[in-house]
Amino acid sequence: MAEKVILILSGGIDSTTLLYQLIHKENYDVCVLFFNYGQKHIKELDYAKYHCTELNVDLKIVDLTFLKDLIGKASALTSQEVEVPNIKEVLGHPQPLTYVPFRNHIFLTLALCYAESIGAKKVFYGAQRHDLYSYWDTTEEFVKRINDIASLNRLHQIQILTPFVAYKKADIIKEGLELEVDYKHTWSCYEGIEKPCLKCPTCAERLKAFKDLNLTDPLLESD
């Protein structure tokens, strides 16, 4: 029987590619967690659902919309009153406004809770080395330290695994194309408008990654 593992899926490039890798290359029985944390738009949920249906895996949507209230105006990703900065404003910034306080730490502890509850030993997290900007809570050191906490558990040893933590986004896309991931059904942009804004930090990184591979992002092709 295939080993049961947890994956945190955001509907973006990294975690979607990881989903395909876990299913098609590693043959895991993947339980997918999607966190709705009160982000300004939830377009990525449609994409997460699309891939889970395609691959016939269970998707558990966790409602964390209360986080929006705890965070207030501390993040451009949850507050309607804080504008999403463009890439030029975040270059070299230690903690851009697109950072969400302790969000990834919260997601991982919830995933650990679920893993222990269903007896899974691995939690997969699509953290990736950002090329143009970075957050402290997507680094190898961060994940190492959460694993240091999880190792204190007296009965259940669970590990967080981040196969892409040292990958650039272009490396991930290359891997995903081999796995036949259709990136038309992934969403990265921090704005929730019909087409990607192409100005926000994550759009800039996605653009660069496809350009590095001499490809056009299928999301930008006209229908």
Place this chain on the structure above:
Amino acid sequence: MAEKVILILSGGIDSTTLLYQLIHKENYDVCVLFFNYGQKHIKELDYAKYHCTELNVDLKIVDLTFLKDLIGKASALTSQEVEVPNIKEVLGHPQPLTYVPFRNHIFLTLALCYAESIGAKKVFYGAQRHDLYSYWDTTEEFVKRINDIASLNRLHQIQILTPFVAYKKADIIKEGLELEVDYKHTWSCYEGIEKPCLKCPTCAERLKAFKDLNLTDPLLESD
């Protein structure tokens, strides 16, 4: 102006005593977080509200009832199908059924998120050395490791503080009585019946603590 700090309040002896200490001895401006995580009963919320009203502090109730669904039958504190063990069953057990998977880790990450969002630098947590049984997520080592994570934050340095982590429960009550905490308005029992069951692990510990001080728990006095 008094320094703004966060306290996680459960309505039990330890965190209630800590609330009085932070207000009356330390003169902090305390923001209280109470987590409703789908526990079998929520009697302790009434007690938490009582003290916050008495002390005129803000109480933020965070709805984590979805956790019950993630946890399933993995804890006697959230599943109606799992009986709360009595103290004899948990003595020497590394992880009794009254443990809730990663609950304290989840609470602390949410408190860190809130602290960063409102610009607070300290999160107080009433973890205490259990006399009769223990959990990995109330230990000094656990708190040290979460602080190791929080220290990676690039803009906001927040610390979790646990003044009672080396205290026995009797020491905490002694401290609380000096601060005039009325323990009639605190709840520990894992069962949600009218009076404490006196058999569950936390009742046993509470009984022992008052006995060690040659006192009777005011909660057990007839009205």
